[in-house]
Amino acid sequence: MIEKIISLSLRNRFLVLLVAAGLLAWGVQAVRVNKIDAIPDVSENQVIVFTEWMGRSPQIIEDQVTYPLVTNLQGLPQIKYVRGTSMFGMSFVYVIFQDDTDIYWARERVLERLNYAARLLPEGATPTLGPDGTGVGHILWYTFTAPGMDLGEQRALQDWYVKFGLQTVPGVSEIASFGGFQKQYQVSLIPTKLAYYNLSVQDVIQAVRANNNETGGRKFEMSDIGYIIKTSGYLQSIEEIENIPVKTVNTVPVSIRDVATVQTSGETRLGIFDLNGEGEAVGGIVVMRYGENADEVIGRVKQKMEEVSKGFPEGVKFNVVYDRSQLIEESVSSVKKTLMEEMIVVSLVVLIFLFHWRSAASILIQIPVTLAASFILLNAFDITSNIMSLTGVALAIGVIVDNGIIMAENAYKHLSHRFEELNPEEV
Template identity: 80%
Template sequence: MIERLIKFSLQNRFLVLLMAGGLFVWGIYSVRTSKIDAIPDLSENQVIVFTEWMGRSPQIIEDQITYPLVTNLQGLPQVKYVRGTSMFGMSFVYVIFNDDTDVYWARERVLERLNYAARLLPSGVSPTLGPDGTGVGHILWYTLDAPGMDLGEQRAVQDWYVKFGLQNVPGVAEIASFGGFQKQYQVTLDPNKLMYYGLSVPQVIGAIRANNNEAGGRKFELSGIGYIIKTTGYLQSIEQIGNIPLKTLSSVPVRVADVATVQMTGETRLGIFDLNGAGEAVGGIVVMRYGENADEVITNVKKKMEEVARGLPEGVKFNIVYDRSGLIQESVASISHTLVEEMLVVSLVVILFLLHWRSAISIVIQIPITIATSFILLNAFDISSNIMSLTGIALAIGVIVDNGIIMAENAYKNLAIRQAELTAQRDSQSLTDQATHASQPKPNGQVRQPVTPQSTGSYGNERT
């Protein structure tokens, strides 16, 4: 098989050169379109199910949420195993699929099973899927540099403006907000006043929920004019919540303000985000979608930040805390510099040791063609250009050159042996032809005698 391939290559040199040129051009295109990242994605193919039930202890979360979800998600196809974690007010279930399973197909299967498992959970609990990102998807962290603005206002700007703007960038799975206070209306009940007025906590909750609603009517015509009837009942201030009636005693309404204190405050936090020991900060984490080009996504996010920054309040700007693009560029530049150095050193060594420029060129040309072809295979198997893959290519240059040198030396050896055989055969054939020519008859019928060597004696010319 190898002999046939070598014979075919020697007989069709132009075709071989054309194929090599095509592979090189295809490889250059693959280099330009290859996904670039600093570190390889070795995380498992997983789908995260997140459930929130605030105020409950980890044991209750484990018994009523995590355990039912884990037992129902174990029967999914192509699932390796299911892991569950319970903590105060939250449950995380990690569904690990086989490595060759499409992540979006896996998410669809999990959603189908969650529709069935939701009936086993407490009322009001709704499990959701985590973002379609990987364990190394946190590609950029940023904070808002907003002097003079309190943490609640910064978090509002982040949640209601910045987050929506950056989520539109292609390749971004989620903008996870952190830090600050999430504003909310807080109603603090006085148990003594509730007992005095004969009220319960569910009655207060039901009254507030019923009054924070909007009802639609219908359209009717009067004097040729159409009117649409609706009632606007959304609560918009602390005073409106305090004036909600709960019950009537002796024709006097009992309001929420009579049994509770209503105030605007922040949601209860389990931790804070501190930046370099200088105090709390508000910001977000850009989570990259599965299988995207990290370098390209970071570049697009930075461009979008410039657009979003135009609409920020005066004095507010972005402060990038973690940016993987710097590590990506340094890693790729380092490996690229190493590849160039290896190609130059190898070329010089080959030329000095072989002392034959045609052989040296044939070996050196193999290096860029082989490297370009390697990127074709990287793209085919959806492997990004990272530290691991580029280092492997750099280490393989020695094998490429070694094979080229061995093949060149082997070719020279076989050519030398064949040349010696041809030379010996040619000399033997020449002597045979001379002998045959000498033994042929002359035109007058005499036979030409073969010439015998003569020697000269010490005392004169004598035939020996």
């Protein structure tokens, strides 16, 4: 079979050169569209189910949330195993699928099963799917340089302005906020006054909920003008919360201020984010989607950050604390430099030792054609250009050249023997 291929190639040199040129052109195009990253993604093909039920101990979370979810998610198709983790107020369930399973198909199957499993959970515990990102999806971290703004204002800027702007970037799965304080109204009950007015905690909760909504009315027309009636009851200040009636005692309403104190404060935190030992900071983490080109996504995010920063208060700006594009550029540049050095050295060695330009040319042509064709396979198997894959390509140059030299030497040997057989008197 190999002899037939060699014979066919020798008789059709133009066809062989045409195929090589086609592979080279295809490979160059594959290099242009190949995804670039610094490190290979070897994380598992997983879907994360997150459930928050604040105020409960890890044991309660394990018994009433994590265990029902794990047992109901185990029967999914193409699944490898399910892992669950419980902590104070939170439950994490990791559903690991087979490596060849499409991640979005897997998320659909998990979501279908959650529609049933959610009925087994206690009231207030709602499972949600985590972002469609990988373990190496954190491609950019940023904080704010905001002199004169407190941590609560910075967190509000992040949650209600920056986050929504950056989430629209193609390839971004999530913008995870960190640091600062999330503003909230806190109602601190006084137990003695609750007992005096014969009230329970649930009575106060129901009163606040009932007075924090909007009620729709009806539409009526008068003098050819239509009017829409509605009752707007959303709470917007401490005074409005304090004036909410909870109970009536002898025609006298008992309001929230009679049994509790109301204040604005930050949500209880389990940790802080400190930047370089200079104090607390507020910012976000850009999480990339599965299968995206990290270098291109980072470029789009930076461009969007320039647009978003135009709406900042005076003196506020972004401070990028982690940018994987720098590592990507340095890694790819280093490997490219190594490839060029290898190709130059190999070319010189081949030319000097063979000392025959046609043989040297046939070997040197193999290097760019083979390297370009390797990127076709990288794209076919959805492998990014990273430190590992490009290093493998660099190491393969030696094998390519060795193979070419051996084949050229073998051809010379057989041709010399053939020449001796045909012209013994000249030998």
